[in-house]
Amino acid sequence: MDETPLSIGYIRRNLQRVRKWNPTRMLAGEQEGGVHRMDLNECPFPPSPRVVKAIQDAAIKVNRYPDGVCPEVSERLSAMTGVPADQICWGTGSSELVGNIAMISVSPGDGxxxxxxVWRRFANVFNVVDARVIRVANRADGSVDPYGLVDALDAGTKLLVAVSPNNPSGAMLSAEEITYLAENVPDDVLLYLDEAYFEFARFAGGPDGLKILQEKRRGPWVVTRTFSKAYAMAGMRLGYALTSSDVISNALRAVTSTFNVTALAEAAALAALDDVDYAREIQERTAAERARLVEGLRNLGLEPLPSVTNFVSAALPVPAAPVVEELKTRRIRIGAWGEEGFENFIRISLGLPEDTDAVLAALRDILKK
Ligand SMILES: Cc1ncc(COP(=O)(O)O)c(C=O)c1O
Structure with a gap:
């Protein structure tokens, strides 16, 4: 039934604007294969065999609830990062934490x-908490503008969001730029750095944003990372937030549902962290495929944005949406940015060599027409 706004007064005012939720769906028959999936920034390789074994071993115990704070993997990450284990919070993917961070920081009307x-989930989250959003345009290479972000702060701002590397461009901030944020965002504003593509940035020689915040920032901060991308575990849904204090981690736990992370996910994460060689191989193969895709796009006359991640974006000479639809009919999925002013931009997640070949051949064909 198509309800009029008047009849949905029982829904919170800001959510009345959300008329149709558009979840990510698979194409018909997709799970059986035969589709080049290059739209979700997934890892095209399977998880480490050690991850698969850990999940199998843990499966027999799922009659029991897991430990509510992922103690073993929290301790492991604590040893790796220096963030105390009780200041690490877990999410059903880092997506869940994006929402939770907004929820703990922003009251309706706050800036x-x-x-x-930026990744479109942010807009939904800001809408849910009824934030007053001050949007700062990225720089020409698609990286976020740290100076513009700081300049845009006003007295009512509670949260400043930076994403590095950024999605949908793939460009990252330098160590100096993250330091600038660390030192110039006031102490009464929560500085949130989304590092979903952190491992790719490091492999490309980029900075460790967390370390910079630990060393340089006096005020509050939170960094999110994920097992979805570099650890090839998108389907396990596991992300984490590293926070500057237990004030933040306690607030995050208060808004997170109990047992939001499965026992399988924690077992998988430990095994993924153990298999350092496999993680490195993923990085090497990703970088090689990125170079091939970038070169292929350049050969089509396009100018891909600089990316250190597992995806590459470029502007087409024509609007992107119809091209994306046409590719779908050829069983190739890529993304269109779909943002005002960026209607011609596509984003292609890296796949296997045959995926790269397929998307380049299809684009050549479509753009010729
Ligand atoms: C910038 C950014 N942050 C967070 C996420 C969330 O990933 P996940 O929920 O799988 O951890 C994504 C996913 O594409 C992303 O691009």
């Missing part, structure tokens, strides 16, 4: 300074 274009 959020955030970059754009």
């Amino acid at each position: 959020v300074v955030a970059p754009g274009p």
Whole structure:
């Protein structure tokens, strides 16, 4: 039934604007294969065999609830990062934490300074908490503008969001730029750095944003990372937040549902962290495939944005949406940025060599027409 706004007064005012939720769906028959999936920034390789074994071993125990704070993997990450284990919070993917961070920081009408274009989930989250969003345009290479973000802060701002490397461009901030944020965002504003593509940035020689915040920031901060991308575990749904204090981690736990992370996910994460060689191989193969895709796009006359991640974006000479639809009919999935002012931009997640070949051949064909 198509309800009029008047009849949905029982829904919170800001959510009345959300008329149709658009979840990510698979194409018909997709799970059986035969589709080049290059739209979700997934890892095209399977998880480490050690991860698969850990999940199998843990499966027999799922009659029991897991430990509510992922103690073993929290301790492991604590040893790796220096963040105390009780200041690490877990999410059903880092997506869940994005929402939770907004929830603990922003009351209706409070200001959020955030970059754009940026991963579209942020817009939904800001809407849910009824934030007053101050959007700061990215720089020409698609990286977020740290100076613009700080300049945009006003007295009512509670949260400043930076994403590095950024999605949908793939460009990262330098160590100096993250330091600038660390030192110039006031102490009464929560500085949130989304590092979903952190491992790719490090492999490309980029900075460790967390370390910079630990060393340089006096005020509050939170960094999110994920097992979805570099550890090839998108389907396990596991992300984490590293926080500057237990004030933040306690607030995050208060808004997170109990047992939001499965026992399988924690076992998988430990095994993934153990298999350092496999993680390195993923990085090497990703970098090689990225170079091939970038070169292929250049050969089509396009100018891909600089990316250190597992995806590459470029502007087409024509609007992207119809091209994306046409590719779908050829069983190739890529993304369109779909943002005002960026209607011609596509984003292609890296796949296997045959995926790269397929998308380049299809684009050549479509753009010729
Ligand atoms: C910038 C950014 N942050 C967070 C996420 C969330 O990933 P996940 O929920 O799988 O951890 C994504 C996913 O694409 C992303 O691009």
